[in-house]
Amino acid sequence: MSNELQPIKDPGLPAHVHRKTDTDPKAAARAERQVATMFGISALGTLLLIFSYIFVPDDLFIFIPIMGSQNAHQLGLGLGMAIALFFIGIGAIHWAKTLMPDQEVVMQRHEFRSSDEDRAAFVATVKEGAAGAGLGRRSLIKRSLGAALGLSALTPVLLLRDLGPLPGPEQKTTNWKAGTYLVSDPSNRRIKASDLEVGSVAQVLPEFEDPKERHLDDIAKDALLLIRLRPSEFNLEPDRLAMTHEGIIAFSKICSHMGCAVALYEQTTKHLLCPCHQSTFDVTRAAKVIFGPAARPLPQLDITVDAEGYLIARKPFSEPVGPSFWGREK
């Protein structure tokens, strides 16, 4: 407290009030029975757990009001464990609250600051030690040690160098090349432009000679959304319109914001929505961002058809797909 006056004097610790169990042996005996009962219930919980583990098949489902159909094995294990633990806990607390001495005790605090003599002696010891090492005088040792320690800190940094390769061209390119066939995912079949109905949407990947060679790394940058509208529904610049084929337009499915899959397509508004952060792209305007935190439209892939009418890429993507990074040129 400050030196400021206390307008009301500290009445001191309130007098200790005895509990019923302190004065009435009957109440104490009752409390003891209650504690023992709780520990007994805990033991029953463990028995329930053991019974469920051994005898209740893990494919048995039972109906429980409110909760609905529940796996009996899992529920028995869990409830058994919960009962076993919980009742040990409240048993112990009840024991403490009713039967253990509940007299509050006062302990003194001491200021953490040491006495002035101790502090002075400590400073003297440190000075003495430092003088013995001669750090103040021998500046050559001090500087060379500093340099050596600083340099040695490079070791862990250097040793971590092989955690991964340096960023390479694969960061900016995809497997889409001029003439790559679009195949459906997951059935891996080429797509005939005429098979796509107006209003339909499909997830597409580039054709691999051996689909087993396709790794998640490839999908993470190659995934494409194919959407077919009526050509009249587009509102595109001529160069963008030229990248579509009879109303079929292809965008990278990897969000230009943080790389989630732009998985939601709204038929009526022709909007694409990323479920992660709600960036919204307008399909009719070349995936222009109309809402949310994404700063760039989804990259559009230039597509056309081969002689038999199967969809192919006319050119690779003209920009890196996915989220922005430092070295990504605009």
Place this chain on the structure above:
Amino acid sequence: MTAEAKLGQVANYVDERVGAAGFLRKSLKKVFPDHWSFLLGEIVLYSFVILLLSGTFLTFWYDPSMREVVYEGSYQPLEGVKMSAAYASSLHISFEVRGGLLMRQIHHWAALIFMAAMVAHLLRIFFTGAFRKPREGNWIIGVGLLTLGIVEGFLGYSLPDDLLSGTGIRIAEAIIQALPVVGSYISYFAFGGVFPGELFIPRIYIVHVLLLPGAFLALITVHLMLVWYQKHTQYPGPGRTEKNVVGYQLMPMYMAKAGGFFFVVFGVTAFLGAVASINPIWLYGPYTPAQVSAGSQPDWYMGWLDGLVRMAPPIETYFFGYTISWNILIPGLIIPGILFTGMALYPFIESWITGDKREHHLLDRPRNAPNRTALGAMSLTFMVVALINGGNDLIATHFDLSINQIMWGTRFAIFILPPLAFVITKRLCLSLQRADRELVLHGRETGRLIMLPHGEFVEVHEPISPEQAFILTSHEQLPALDLPEIDARGVKRAGALKNKLRARMSKSHAESIPKVTTEELKAIEHH
């Protein structure tokens, strides 16, 4: 032999070997103040123990590998599906290991409780001023633990390698990539090449089960040793001073209560694990970068961060062929950085404002520190608005609103509501101080009306107990710092702007309703 005699033998055995009788005796008699709000920190500790136990169980079957396998387990809908060994082993734990699903759910629930209790504990420390000297260091350790907890939780729910968790990792990778200059390098080093690669699961696994738990153990140990050594703070009350601690001794009362409470926390967590399904990974399917489920949500302690990212304006800048993603950097790194640094430094900021360098062991009632309480309410409001936006898709579908409305609402609210919360909270605190003053001077309203001889009706007031009156008047009210621009010798101080700022903040901090004085009490008595 009686139980007491046996215990005595053990004590003798220990002391003859380490000579610890004096220390142990003192420790067993150590006094701990009792209050429900002191249990919040205990819940954090106990959840941590539960996490260690249940987590160790899970490691016996979990396979931290991204090797591609074909699922052949007992969960029919995914039969024959290609997935990582990590996901397959998580399914194995959920469906074939008896008690495995229970342990997974206990582990996840314990993590949520761990974080929630940590936040509640932090709020208790903040609002009661328990961070003041000599406990500033322990406050910083606490902020460090909170930060690590967020990272540890995120890594943990990324390990099953299901569709939801992989999406979270993808977002983390985008945040790393957004770092100017070094982003791509760090991302390539972390993932061993392009995203997702085949290395991140084993790497985050070892961080999740060894590095961070090790750091937790070390920090929690220091945290508790400091609490032990510095002794617990206590709420003001009759008989309690800055110089003493009033409470129960460790042995037996506190031990039994705290030990029992551990089992209660474990039991409640087990109950949640038994009846409340959490993170049903089998419904999400294995991770593939080309898919995502609608309503993708991080765990709640990441939700505010996600909410900030969602509401960020779509700004990127380009110069000399380089890109800076402000839409990721500001909400993902800059704002959290400012918030957590400010939080860690708050004890020093407040002591700079008040000029108070003394030790404090008696806690403040939040109303008696209106500025601090208002600041806390402001920060909390900021977080809640961000968190609401983090769940905007769920709120939109549940309450039939449009995401765009919620997003625009929170974009404005994040600027308007926190300052509003500050003003309202401060006024509330001052009003509560006024009510305290009224209570001490005129007593408590009894609800009994009496008619005076001349016909006037008055309500009978009853004086409050001396104990209560003491609690309401024992806090100190420090005056604002006197920091004139021109000092006593007529010289203008250096750093005038800093000085002016400090003077203004100090004045605002000291704003209060004068508490009852002795003269006022005397005047009332003479009435």
